[in-house]
Amino acid sequence: xxxxxxxxxxxxxxxxxxxxxxxxxxxxxxxxxxxxxxxxxxxxxxxxxxxxxxxxxxxxxxxxxxxxxxxxxxxxxxxxxxxxxxxxxxxxxxxxxxxxxxxxxxxxxx
Numbered sequence: 064x065x066x067x068x069x070x071x072x073x074x075x076x077x078x079x080x081x082x083x084x085x086x087x088x089x090x091x092x093x094x095x096x097x098x099x100x101x102x103x104x105x106x107x108x109x110x111x112x113x114x115x116x117x118x119x120x121x122x123x124x125x126x127x128x129x130x131x132x133x134x135x136x137x138x139x140x141x142x143x144x145x146x147x148x149x150x151x152x153x154x155x156x157x158x159x160x161x162x163x164x165x166x167x168x169x170x171x172x173x
Contacts, residue, residue, distance in 0.1 A: 096104065
């Protein structure tokens, strides 16, 4: 063990602690654009906005087309008179019959 370091070499060396002390300040500052970079960013943003707007317009056109198709179909269905449906008795249910009095009724106690 050395006389200068009583912990036996276990003390960490902070070699990079003071290497770039102002980097924290530099990282928080806003990055500046040149006029060319700003125009390029604005052009890209405008293209994205235009693409979204055309997508919305195409979606609206498709919805209006679907509504028109549905309207024509509904008008066609209303024009054809529907045949009324008569209820039928189910296969396993059978027709209702008169039932005999139950054995556990109050009339036949014993």
